[in-house]
Amino acid sequence: MTRLDRFDHDLRYEIGFASECGRRADNQDYGAARVGRPRIDSRAGMVAAVADGVGGHKGGRQASELTVRSFLDGFFSLPGSLGVRQAAARSLDSINAWIVAQGRVDPELAGMATTFTALILSGRSGHCVHVGDSRLYRFREDALEQLTDDHVMGRGDFKNMLRRAVGMDESVRMDHSAFSLRPLERYLLCSDGVHGVLSDAKLREILARRAAPQQTAQDLAAAALDAGSADNCTAMVIDILDTPPAEAGELRDFFHDLPILPPPGPGVLVDDYRLDSLLAEGRYSRLMRAEDLRTGAQVVIKFPQPRVTEDAAYRHAFVNEAFVASRVRSPWIGEVIEQPAERQTRLYSVMPFYDGETLEQRLNREPRISYAEGAQLATRIARAVVALHRAGIIHRDIKPDNILLLKDGGLRLIDLGVARLPQLEDFAPQDIPGTPSFMAPELFAGAAGDEMSDLFALGVTVYRLFSRAYPYGEIEPFTKPRFGAPASLAARRPDLPAWLEGAIARAIAVDPAQRYGDVLEFAFEIENGARSGRPEAPKKTALYQRNPLLFWQALCALLAVALIIVLARR
Known part of the structure; x- marks a missing residue:
C-alpha cells in the first residue's frame, strides 16, 4: 500500500x-x-x-x-x-x-x-x-x-x-x-x-x-x-x-469555434444549465441566473448578443476571462468556471453566483460609507488588484461597478474581459478599453495600460467610495479631457483625515512618475494610516460657509421679527 x-x-x-x-x-x-x-x-x-x-x-x-x-x-x-x-x-x-x-x-x-x-x-x-x-x-x-x-x-x-x-x-x-x-x-x-x-x-x-x-x-x-x-x-x-493553466492558443481555438446564438430566456435548458431569471441585459450581453443541474450550484451565465458575431474584440474578451480564471486563484478575484469542451455547445461564460451588490449600488443608497468601513474596503480592493498584478495581469477597468460586495463580508473584483494579459495579443488600438472617468491621462494619449494606470483607476475608485463624486469630474466617452487639480475631498467629506486625501491625491497624480511605486504601496499607506490614525473631528464651520442661503433666510427672518417688535411698541 x-x-x-x-x-x-x-x-x-x-x-x-x-x-x-x-x-x-x-x-x-x-x-x-x-x-x-x-x-x-x-x-x-x-x-x-x-x-x-x-x-x-x-x-x-x-x-x-x-x-x-x-x-x-x-x-x-x-x-x-x-x-x-x-x-x-x-x-x-x-x-x-x-x-x-x-x-x-x-x-x-x-x-x-x-x-x-x-x-x-x-x-x-x-x-x-x-x-x-x-x-x-x-x-x-x-x-x-x-x-x-x-x-x-x-x-x-x-x-x-x-x-x-x-x-x-x-x-x-x-x-x-x-x-x-x-x-x-x-x-x-x-x-x-x-x-x-x-x-x-x-x-x-x-x-x-x-x-x-x-x-x-x-x-x-x-x-x-x-x-x-x-x-x-x-x-x-x-x-x-x-490542473495546469490553459494555453493561450488552446483558448483562442476553443472560443473561436463556438457559435454565437440568440441568448435564451428563463426556463430554457442549455448544456445542463437551467436558466432561472434575467439579471441584466446590455448591448453586448445578457446575464442569466441559472442552476447547474449536474452539481446543483447556483451560477451566472453571460451570453453574447448576436450583433457581436463578427466582433473579434468581443470573442477576445471571452478568451481573456478564461485565461485569467486558469491562472489566478484568489479570494479577491471573481471566478470564471471552466467548462469541459465536451459540455459547451455555444459561446458563453459561467461564473459562480455571488450574493451581494456592486460597490456602485452601495454608493447609491444611504447611509454613506464611513471612514472605518471605507478604509477597510479600499484595502481589500487594493489587495485584489495586487493579486492580478503579481500574475502579470492589468485589469484596465477598475471601478465601483466591477467590485462586488458580498453579504458574507467578502469582496470580488470582476469583469476581466478587457484585461491586458501575458502571452495574449492585446486589443487593437481603436478598441483599447476603459471607463473614461476612471482612465489615467496616459490612456487618452494612446497607452495600452499598465500597473500605473490601474493604480490611477483604483485611486479614483477610492475617491468615489468616500465622496460619491469624481476627482476630475465625470468624463464623457469620446472626449479628451484636460486634467487640472483634483477636486478637494475635504470639501465633500470634512470628517476624513487629511492624510487620506493626500494618499489618494498621490495615487491619482496626472504624471505617472508622481504616483506610488505600485498598488501595494498605496494599500499599505491606507491600511497603516487606518490603524495608526483616527479621523479628525469635524471642524465647526460658520453657517454662512455651510449654507449661505439658509444664513440669509435666517437673517431676514430675524430682521422681520425685530421690525415687527419695533412697530408694535410704537
Missing part, C-alpha cells in the same frame, strides 16, 4: 493504492504509478496502471507485474514527439511480443497473460489505455462514469471469458480514449475482484465520502472482500487537485 502526492508542472494530484489477496493463495494483481523525471525521462506526466494476471494460467503474477513495470519504463523512454496513443501502443506491442515468446519457450509460463488498464496524466488531459476487464472509472460532480469497456464474451457460460489480454495473441489491440482533466474529480482503477462484486451505486457511495485517496482505496478493497469477492481485490484512487 502506497501513497503519492505530487505537484508536477502545475498538475497536482494524490494517489492511494490497496491490493488484497482475498481468498486466493497468491495475489496475481499488480499496480504501480510513476512520474516522469525531468532531465532523465524523455516524457513528462504521470502514469498509473493496474493489471490482473489471467487466473488459471501459470505466470499470471509474472505477466501482470512485467506488463506494468515494462510499460512504465517503456512509455517514459520514448520520445516526447510521439503522441500518447502512439507511445502507449508501441510500449504494449513490445511487452505483448515478449510475453507471447516467453510462453512458447518456457512451459512453466505457457498461456501467461494479463489485463492492463492505465491512466495517463499529461498537462490538462487524461488518457486511458485499456486491454481486458480491469476498469477505469471517473467520479465527477457526484456522478460515476465507467470509461472502459470490458473485453469479455458477454454471453452464456463464457460471458466473463476474456476476448483480449496482453499476451493472449500475437498482436494486442488496445483501447485508447482522451478527456480533459478537471480539479476535484476522482479516478478509480480497479481489478474485477472489486467491480465484479461492488455495484456502481456502492462504488459511488465510497468515492463520494471524499476520504483521502489512500483511505478510499483501502475501503474499496475491504468492501469487495466483505461482499464475498473470491478474487484478488485491487483499487487505485487518483484525486485531481489542480
Whole structure:
C-alpha cells in the first residue's frame, strides 16, 4: 500500500493504492504509478496502471507485474514527439511480443497473460489505455462514469471469458480514449475482484465520502472482500487537485469555434444549465441566473448578443476571462468556471453566483460609507488588484461597478474581459478599453495600460467610495479631457483625515512618475494610516460657509421679527 502526492508542472494530484489477496493463495494483481523525471525521462506526466494476471494460467503474477513495470519504463523512454496513443501502443506491442515468446519457450509460463488498464496524466488531459476487464472509472460532480469497456464474451457460460489480454495473441489491440482533466474529480482503477462484486451505486457511495485517496482505496478493497469477492481485490484512487493553466492558443481555438446564438430566456435548458431569471441585459450581453443541474450550484451565465458575431474584440474578451480564471486563484478575484469542451455547445461564460451588490449600488443608497468601513474596503480592493498584478495581469477597468460586495463580508473584483494579459495579443488600438472617468491621462494619449494606470483607476475608485463624486469630474466617452487639480475631498467629506486625501491625491497624480511605486504601496499607506490614525473631528464651520442661503433666510427672518417688535411698541 502506497501513497503519492505530487505537484508536477502545475498538475497536482494524490494517489492511494490497496491490493488484497482475498481468498486466493497468491495475489496475481499488480499496480504501480510513476512520474516522469525531468532531465532523465524523455516524457513528462504521470502514469498509473493496474493489471490482473489471467487466473488459471501459470505466470499470471509474472505477466501482470512485467506488463506494468515494462510499460512504465517503456512509455517514459520514448520520445516526447510521439503522441500518447502512439507511445502507449508501441510500449504494449513490445511487452505483448515478449510475453507471447516467453510462453512458447518456457512451459512453466505457457498461456501467461494479463489485463492492463492505465491512466495517463499529461498537462490538462487524461488518457486511458485499456486491454481486458480491469476498469477505469471517473467520479465527477457526484456522478460515476465507467470509461472502459470490458473485453469479455458477454454471453452464456463464457460471458466473463476474456476476448483480449496482453499476451493472449500475437498482436494486442488496445483501447485508447482522451478527456480533459478537471480539479476535484476522482479516478478509480480497479481489478474485477472489486467491480465484479461492488455495484456502481456502492462504488459511488465510497468515492463520494471524499476520504483521502489512500483511505478510499483501502475501503474499496475491504468492501469487495466483505461482499464475498473470491478474487484478488485491487483499487487505485487518483484525486485531481489542480490542473495546469490553459494555453493561450488552446483558448483562442476553443472560443473561436463556438457559435454565437440568440441568448435564451428563463426556463430554457442549455448544456445542463437551467436558466432561472434575467439579471441584466446590455448591448453586448445578457446575464442569466441559472442552476447547474449536474452539481446543483447556483451560477451566472453571460451570453453574447448576436450583433457581436463578427466582433473579434468581443470573442477576445471571452478568451481573456478564461485565461485569467486558469491562472489566478484568489479570494479577491471573481471566478470564471471552466467548462469541459465536451459540455459547451455555444459561446458563453459561467461564473459562480455571488450574493451581494456592486460597490456602485452601495454608493447609491444611504447611509454613506464611513471612514472605518471605507478604509477597510479600499484595502481589500487594493489587495485584489495586487493579486492580478503579481500574475502579470492589468485589469484596465477598475471601478465601483466591477467590485462586488458580498453579504458574507467578502469582496470580488470582476469583469476581466478587457484585461491586458501575458502571452495574449492585446486589443487593437481603436478598441483599447476603459471607463473614461476612471482612465489615467496616459490612456487618452494612446497607452495600452499598465500597473500605473490601474493604480490611477483604483485611486479614483477610492475617491468615489468616500465622496460619491469624481476627482476630475465625470468624463464623457469620446472626449479628451484636460486634467487640472483634483477636486478637494475635504470639501465633500470634512470628517476624513487629511492624510487620506493626500494618499489618494498621490495615487491619482496626472504624471505617472508622481504616483506610488505600485498598488501595494498605496494599500499599505491606507491600511497603516487606518490603524495608526483616527479621523479628525469635524471642524465647526460658520453657517454662512455651510449654507449661505439658509444664513440669509435666517437673517431676514430675524430682521422681520425685530421690525415687527419695533412697530408694535410704537
